[in-house]
Amino acid sequence: MTKRTVANNFLYYIFCGFSGAVTSLIVWLFLKLMGLGIGLVWDTIPSNFDFKFYPIIVCTAGGLILGIWQKLTNAVPDELDEVMKKVKKDKFYPYNKVLLLCISALLPLVFGGSLGPEAGLTGVIVGLCYWAGSHMKDAKSKIPELMQIGISATLSAVFYAPLFGLASVNEERLDSEEKPTDIRSTKLISNIIAVLFAAGTLFLLNSVFGGSMGLPRLGGYNITNFERLWGIPLALLGAVCGFLFIISSKIFGKFFALIQGKLGIIISTTLGGIILGVMGTYLPLAMFSGEESITVVKESFAEFAPWILIISGVLKLVLTNICIKSGWKGGHFFPVIFCGVSIGYGVAMLGGLDTAFCAAVVTAGLLGVTMKKPLAVTMLLLLCFDARVIPWILLAAFLGSIIPTKIFGSNKKKAK
Known part of the structure; x- marks a missing residue:
């Protein structure tokens, strides 16, 4: 391995860490906006009156607004499985509507949808990773890897679970008929660096500004x-x-x-x-x-x-x-x-x-x-x-x- 190769790998790993940190920042900002929106719609506004059927009015209005938004912008987030399939098969993910997709992902959550934020966020992050990789001379050959890093970092930040972020991308579905993807050491290292930076950044942001630290723990076991x-x-x-x-x-x-x-x-x-x-x-x-x-x-x-x-x-x-x-x-x-x-x-x-x-x-x-x-x-x-x-x-x-x-x-x- 030449000095140039070592230097390029080092710079690439630095970029992976930076990508993980930026991903975590985007996730944190998105979740903050979501929390503020939910607080406004479901706590602040209804605190001024008592109306039993308030959810019906708000959710109906939310559905109408969401439909009009999608009709005007054609910005519809993909589900997580669809994102992962596109990354794996097409080696490409569109990034021309990233900001519009952020709003499309935010609206259903604010209006009380029985949904999680991971799908919309993953599509946004993967699109940004593709854009970043395509604009970096030395990273163009690793764009598919960068997009997978984006998925790992996003899931790690959303769930505050680095191990889940790694496993979800690198583990093959048991019902998959496709040939298993080889996990190279460089790919695994880049994934680990990205999720560690993502988790560390999220911990820092939550410690300084406050925020959710993942799912609640359920204890009190008495297993007989x-x-x-x-x-x-x-x-x-x-x-x-x-x-x-x-x-x-x-x-x-x-x-x-x-x-x-x-x-x-x-x-x-x-x-x-x-x-x-x-x-x-x-x-x-x-x-x-x-x-x-x-x-x-x-x-x-x-x-x-x-x-x-x-x-x-x-x-x-x-x-x-x-x-x-x-x-x-x-x-x-x-x-x-x-x-x-x-x-x-x-x-x-x-x-x-x-x-x-x-x-x-x-x-x-x-x-x-x-x-x-x-x-x-x-x-x-x-x-x-x-x-x-x-x-x-x-x-x-x-x-x-x-x-x-x-x-x-x-x-x-x-x-x-």
């Missing part, structure tokens, strides 16, 4: 043989909930595609807003990303009937897909985690089981179905749950990942 006996059934329950998420995604995908084709995007997003508002009026836990709702469930679960928690979790799975498919584009990680926690707590209350253990296993099985990346699921849920349940989380995530693959795989073979 009774819980262990229920481990696999709980994982399968999570997988069933995952099936519900996938099926509802397909059903509402077709339904809203039909509406958008015949009546347009404005009608679609407005209808999505009406449904969101109605459900939010009677089941407030079903609204928003679910991050703060997890804290509510954790601290006040005894005040809820078990069936309320289970129904809230199940309906939020469906509502998340209604939001996404109707045009309220965003991520599903935060809502799905809340769904698993809420259902897990409800089942634990019905069966006299440890609440945190049930929540961990059900959530892992559910995420296993939606992500099909057991290691990434485990790294993500380490944010919420204790290391003592890691084996159960990994097992549930693996079962959730592999069972749908075998079922759908057998169906494909019969079709042939």
Whole structure:
């Protein structure tokens, strides 16, 4: 290795670290704006009056505004899987509407959508990474790697989970039919540097200016043989909930595609807003990303009937897909985690089981179905749950990942 090569690699790693820091700053600013918007719309304004059906009015208006915005700008954020597919296959991601995409990602979150911020943010960051790489002479050959670094850094900053940021990009889906991507040492090093700088920058910003430090932790474990006996059934329950998420995604995908084709995007997003508002009026836990709702469930679960928690979790799975498919584009990680926690707590209350253990296993099985990346699921849920349940989380995530693959795989073979 020549001195020039060493110097170029060093400069490249510095650029990766800088990219991670800038990504974290963008994520932090976006989340701050989101928090301010939500506070204004859902706390400040309604504090001046008491109106039961306020969510219906706000969500309907939000759907109308979102539809008009998308109609005028044609700036629609991609879902996270779509971003990752484009990065992997096309080696390109458009960056000409980055600012418009930021607004498109922000609007559904401010108006109470059952969505997470990771999808819209990832598309914005990846577009900026492509732009930066294409304007740097020595980095043009590494543009696909830079875009993957952008995804890792974004997920690390959004969830405050560097290990999840690494695993989500480098772990192959268990249902993937594509040839596994080789993980070179330089690529892994650049990913590690980026997520470390992202996490460090976010920690510094939150320490100085204040901000969220990721998902709340759920503790108080009392795992006995009774819980262990229920481990696999709980994982399968999570997988069933995952099936519900996938099926509802397909059903509402077709339904809203039909509406958008015949009546347009404005009608679609407005209808999505009406449904969101109605459900939010009677089941407030079903609204928003679910991050703060997890804290509510954790601290006040005894005040809820078990069936309320289970129904809230199940309906939020469906509502998340209604939001996404109707045009309220965003991520599903935060809502799905809340769904698993809420259902897990409800089942634990019905069966006299440890609440945190049930929540961990059900959530892992559910995420296993939606992500099909057991290691990434485990790294993500380490944010919420204790290391003592890691084996159960990994097992549930693996079962959730592999069972749908075998079922759908057998169906494909019969079709042939």
